[in-house]
Amino acid sequence: MTEVLETEPVRAAGPAEPTAGAGRRVRLGWPGTLALGFVLICLLIALLVPFLPLAEPNEQDLGDTLARYSADHLLGTDQLGRDLLARLLWAIRTSLFAGLTAIVVATLIGLPTGMLAGYRRGWFDTVSARIADVVLTVPALVLLLTVHTALRTGITGQMVTLGVIFAPRIYRVMRAETIRVATMPYLLAGRMSGCSHVRILWRYLLPGIRAQVRVQVSYLLGLSLLIEAGISFLGVGVESPDASLGTMLSGAAAMLASDARVVLIPAAVLSLLILSLNVIGDIESEGERRG
Amino acid sequence: MLTLILRQAALRAVVAVPTLIVVTCCTYVMLFSIGDPAAVVAGESATPEQVAQVRQSLGLDRSVVAQYLDWLAHAVRGDFGESLHHRGDVLGLVGQYLPATLLLSFLALAVAVLASVLMGSAVGARPGGLVDRGLGAVAVLGIAVPNFLVGYVLILVFSLWFGWFPSGGYRTPAEAGLLTTFRFLVLPSASLALGLMCVQTRTFRASLIKEYEADYVRTARMKGVSPSGVFFRHVARNASAPWVTVIGLEIGVLITGALLVESVFSIPGIGTLTLEAVQGQDFPVVQALVTLFALVILAVNLVTDLIALWLNPASRGLS
Amino acid sequence: MASEPGQTVLTVDNVTVELDRPHESTPLVTDVSFAVRRGEMVGMVGESGSGKSLTASAVAGLLPRGVRLARGAVEIDGRAAGTDATARTRHDGVAMVFQNPMTSLNPSMRVGDQVAEAIRLRRPGTSRRDARREAVEVLERVEITRPAERARQYPFEFSGGMRQRVMIAISIAHRPSVLVADEPTTALDVTVQRGVMDLLDRLRADMGLAVLLVSHDLALVGERCDRLLVMYAGELVEQGETENVLRRPLHPYVRALQRCTPEHAIAAGGLYSLPGRVPQAGEVRTGCRFAARCELRTAECDETHPTLDAYAPGHLVRCVHVGRPEQDHHHERRAEGGV
Ligand SMILES: Nc1ncnc2c1ncn2[C@@H]1O[C@H](COP(=O)(O)OP(=O)(O)OP(=O)(O)O)[C@@H](O)[C@H]1O
Numbered sequence: 001m002t003e004v005l006e007t008e009p010v011r012a013a014g015p016a017e018p019t020a021g022a023g024r025r026v027r028l029g030w031p032g033t034l035a036l037g038f039v040l041i042c043l044l045i046a047l048l049v050p051f052l053p054l055a056e057p058n059e060q061d062l063g064d065t066l067a068r069y070s071a072d073h074l075l076g077t078d079q080l081g082r083d084l085l086a087r088l089l090w091a092i093r094t095s096l097f098a099g100l101t102a103i104v105v106a107t108l109i110g111l112p113t114g115m116l117a118g119y120r121r122g123w124f125d126t127v128s129a130r131i132a133d134v135v136l137t138v139p140a141l142v143l144l145l146t147v148h149t150a151l152r153t154g155i156t157g158q159m160v161t162l163g164v165i166f167a168p169r170i171y172r173v174m175r176a177e178t179i180r181v182a183t184m185p186y187l188l189a190g191r192m193s194g195c196s197h198v199r200i201l202w203r204y205l206l207p208g209i210r211a212q213v214r215v216q217v218s219y220l221l222g223l224s225l226l227i228e229a230g231i232s233f234l235g236v237g238v239e240s241p242d243a244s245l246g247t248m249l250s251g252a253a254a255m256l257a258s259d260a261r262v263v264l265i266p267a268a269v270l271s272l273l274i275l276s277l278n279v280i281g282d283i284e285s286e287g288e289r290r291g
Numbered sequence: 292m293l294t295l296i297l298r299q300a301a302l303r304a305v306v307a308v309p310t311l312i313v314v315t316c317c318t319y320v321m322l323f324s325i326g327d328p329a330a331v332v333a334g335e336s337a338t339p340e341q342v343a344q345v346r347q348s349l350g351l352d353r354s355v356v357a358q359y360l361d362w363l364a365h366a367v368r369g370d371f372g373e374s375l376h377h378r379g380d381v382l383g384l385v386g387q388y389l390p391a392t393l394l395l396s397f398l399a400l401a402v403a404v405l406a407s408v409l410m411g412s413a414v415g416a417r418p419g420g421l422v423d424r425g426l427g428a429v430a431v432l433g434i435a436v437p438n439f440l441v442g443y444v445l446i447l448v449f450s451l452w453f454g455w456f457p458s459g460g461y462r463t464p465a466e467a468g469l470l471t472t473f474r475f476l477v478l479p480s481a482s483l484a485l486g487l488m489c490v491q492t493r494t495f496r497a498s499l500i501k502e503y504e505a506d507y508v509r510t511a512r513m514k515g516v517s518p519s520g521v522f523f524r525h526v527a528r529n530a531s532a533p534w535v536t537v538i539g540l541e542i543g544v545l546i547t548g549a550l551l552v553e554s555v556f557s558i559p560g561i562g563t564l565t566l567e568a569v570q571g572q573d574f575p576v577v578q579a580l581v582t583l584f585a586l587v588i589l590a591v592n593l594v595t596d597l598i599a600l601w602l603n604p605a606s607r608g609l610s
Numbered sequence: 611m612a613s614e615p616g617q618t619v620l621t622v623d624n625v626t627v628e629l630d631r632p633h634e635s636t637p638l639v640t641d642v643s644f645a646v647r648r649g650e651m652v653g654m655v656g657e658s659g660s661g662k663s664l665t666a667s668a669v670a671g672l673l674p675r676g677v678r679l680a681r682g683a684v685e686i687d688g689r690a691a692g693t694d695a696t697a698r699t700r701h702d703g704v705a706m707v708f709q710n711p712m713t714s715l716n717p718s719m720r721v722g723d724q725v726a727e728a729i730r731l732r733r734p735g736t737s738r739r740d741a742r743r744e745a746v747e748v749l750e751r752v753e754i755t756r757p758a759e760r761a762r763q764y765p766f767e768f769s770g771g772m773r774q775r776v777m778i779a780i781s782i783a784h785r786p787s788v789l790v791a792d793e794p795t796t797a798l799d800v801t802v803q804r805g806v807m808d809l810l811d812r813l814r815a816d817m818g819l820a821v822l823l824v825s826h827d828l829a830l831v832g833e834r835c836d837r838l839l840v841m842y843a844g845e846l847v848e849q850g851e852t853e854n855v856l857r858r859p860l861h862p863y864v865r866a867l868q869r870c871t872p873e874h875a876i877a878a879g880g881l882y883s884l885p886g887r888v889p890q891a892g893e894v895r896t897g898c899r900f901a902a903r904c905e906l907r908t909a910e911c912d913e914t915h916p917t918l919d920a921y922a923p924g925h926l927v928r929c930v931h932v933g934r935p936e937q938d939h940h941h942e943r944r945a946e947g948g949v
């Protein structure tokens with residue numbers, strides 16, 4: 001599984017202080033370029049899929065199951081005779097949108113609280129840091145399952161919950177970054193010159209945030225994709241007829257024997273997406289490499 | 292040294308208690324106050340009056356604080372209540388499903404630990420080589436591929452194509468003998484181990500490289516320590532501390548992974564129980580399982596922290 | 611000072627250290643030769659990057675990765691050391707003390723065990739217990755109080771000065787005849803420095819150690835050393851008895867260096883700083899390497915690479931305008947206007 005996504009152990013081993021500075025450049029290299037290309041294509045698919053001339057993804061044709069590649073069905077059909085290509089593209093849309101929902105929610109919660117905690121310190125900092133510790137103790141999937149037991153929300157509800165579960169990660173990064181910036185001399189200098197403190201803080205924080213966006217978004221998106229796949233695979237995520245990268249893999253063990261293609265295609269897309277996001281997140285900024 | 296470690300152990304155990312209480316409390320509120328167990332017990336066709344009656348008989352009409360304290364008082368004595376669906380108490384149920392999961396996790400952990408030490412040492416002592424870069428690429432892949440998908444691939448290759456290992460039909464050692472059980476567990480534990488192994492290998496490699504650059508290595512060479520002596524007596528131990536810490540950090544991932552892998556290979560373990568309880572809204576069981584997971588994670592982290600402390604005494608200066 | 615007769619135990623002959631790259635040779639240390647006698651302390655000074663540490667490491671057979679011993683030989687106790695071209699196998703009979711005591715000890719090994727390890731490597735048959743006992747004795751010899759108790763502690767429980775004493779204990783546990791100390795006190799407080807230097811002095815006297823002391827600090831080597839070696843851009847530029855080198859320096863570099871010391875600054879009423887910088891490795895090829903910064907530079911300096919010649923017995927200098935006393939104008943000039 002994506003261990004690196006779950007805990008980012010290599011980073012966790014050292015202090016996770018983001019070492020952002022203005023004007024850092026990111027060199028992609030060829031693995032980074034490929035990864036970024038793949039993710040962008042998937043995002044494009046996610047946006048455009050309703051406008052593409054595709055078969056109806058949930059339409060069954062029991063007379064034409066497990067069909068091979070043909071002009072009608074470019075990737076063939078699945079065990080219920082549904083067009084695999086249409087399902088795959090819709091699944092990419094569902095999974096990516098689910099992941100993005102989680103990230104937006106996580107940012108909406110984690111960003112302001114992290115900044116406030118790092119800026120104000122005091123009791124708010126202490127309490128919020130404790131809460132973050134507690135939330136991070138239990139694995140995200142387990143928390144999600146717990147919430148699902150009590151509240152039967154659909155996939156959107158689950159992803160909002162996931163966003164809440166991810167919030168501590170954003171919170172921690174933002175808190176560290178804010179502390180770093182808030183203790184810098186130029187901020188104090190700005191205070192002397194009578195500028196609005198928060199405005200200056202924001203101005204100097206922005207480059208640091210921008211540097212973190214790529215890393216956090218790619219790790220968390222990868223992790224959300226994984227978790228969406230996990231819960232949908234377990235049958236408690238995206239509801240059954242709808243395609244997501246998780247539901248396409250659900251109960252697939254039985255399909256391996258008859259037609260592995262039906263499993264391997266969505267599995268490969270999911271793995272490649274997570275891999276690409278990891279690669280993008282792992283790219284070191286120039287500044288970090290020198291440091 | 293020993294007393295210091297014991298004192299640290301006690302200290303950290305004490306610190307872990309509030310965390311455990313907050314986790315169980317939040318879970319309890321989520322399940323028993325926001326969720327509605329009475330409706331589940333009463334069944335879908337029950338009238339509101341019937342539900343209210345069930346609620347009263349189960350004591351769920353009391354304040355949630357009182358309920359939680361009641362649960363806690365029983366839980367510390369090992370009484371996690373009764374399952375809503377299964378016969379018997381929750382603890383017995385967990386005990387019934389636990390062995391398979393323990394066996395699976397321990398196997399996976401052992402494989403990951405051994406393999407990562409071997410591979411990490413092989414490449415960490417000589418970074419930049421062909422083997423190093425090859426393994427590095429494989430590790431990136433191994434970390435990215437979700438472990439239930441690894442499970443599928445392993446089934447496809449080793450079960451369907453080669454027919455070496457079974458892909459389902461787990462039987463306990465008591466039923467079928469240890470060997471059969473192990474044979475069955477080969478593929479599940481391999482799928483569970485792969486990601487962890489890759490992360491561990493990367494960590495060990497990185498810290499080995501860092502340690503080899505340290506000044507004390509030069510001191511050891513100055514003494515006349517042989518290259519293998521430098522590795523075993525000096526570098527390996529210092530490089531192990533971060534690697535052990537990562538085991539602690541990864542234990543949550545191992546639990547999550549076990550849930551999914553059990554489902555792929557239909558192993559009657561904790562994952563299966565969890566899924567059943569979640570789907571059937573078996574509130575007391577879910578509550579007990581979350582407690583169990585939190586307890587395991589905190590305990591493993593405690594142990595790995597202490598081992599890291601023992602491996603690297605200098606970190607005592609920090610605490 | 612250096613008059614006490616001692617047998618030569620360390621001979622360094624034309625040692626050249628280069629970057630370890632396959633198809634090029636960039637010398638970092640060029641043709642360094644000197645000798646140290648039993649019981650003698652010889653100082654090596656020079657600006658940062660002049661190749662002091664590399665020379666010291668080559669003597670001990672502890673060259674870092676990335677460089678190689680291209681030419682030359684090191685002889686210890688009359689035996690050739692370092693047949694290994696990479697000079698990465700420690701030479702017998704030499705021990706080395708490094709600059710940073712905070713990182714030179716293994717953080718996760720008891721201090722006593724680190725000393726005992728050296729003892730057991732010297733005498734492979736020694737039992738663990740005997741080695742431990744002997745380690746305590748060695749710790750006592752480097753003046754660590756309550757040595758038995760401290761032997762069971764870890765490095766992080768020691769102060770910088772104490773760690774450097776442990777480092778010295780490890781190095782003398784070999785019973786070496788030569789001790790190379792690479793800036794052993796640079797990382798320490800001034801007050802602690804004196805204690806560590808006193809210890810080295812005492813060990814030299816007691817054990818008859820030949821000590822090569824690398825330092826930045828002219829005052830320190832002036833006080834402690836019998837003879838001095840001055841390095842510039844990977845070469846020895848002057849070598850002689852401390853008295854002579856410091857009181858009557860010959861090489862323009864050394865004379866400039868002298869003006870940089872605080873003592874001199876007080877006397878002269880201002881700190882003199884040497885203009886320019888040390889040439890980088892591979893930068894200078896022909897002529898005198900100091901030419902770019904030399905006040906006495908002439909056309910001849912850019913054409914011929916000066917050799918290290920005897921100006922007086924035991925006093926060597928590398929300068930086209932010194933080395934030949936009868937033509938040595940600038941030396942006379944300096945003597946006239948001498949301080
Ligand atoms: N391992 C190495 N690989 C490549 N170059 C090196 C290596 N070690 C030293 N050098 C180079 O060799 C030159 C001499 O280095 P050395 O460490 O001997 O100088 P030094 O006189 O000891 O300086 P300092 O006073 O700063 O310790 C420097 O230019 C340095 O950059």
Ligand code: SF4
Nearest residue numbers: 898901904911929930
């Ligand atoms: S040879 Fe010339 S340049 Fe070099 S030190 Fe002597 S006088 Fe100066």
Ligand SMILES: [Mg+2]
Nearest residue numbers: 662663664792
């Ligand atoms: Mg040096």
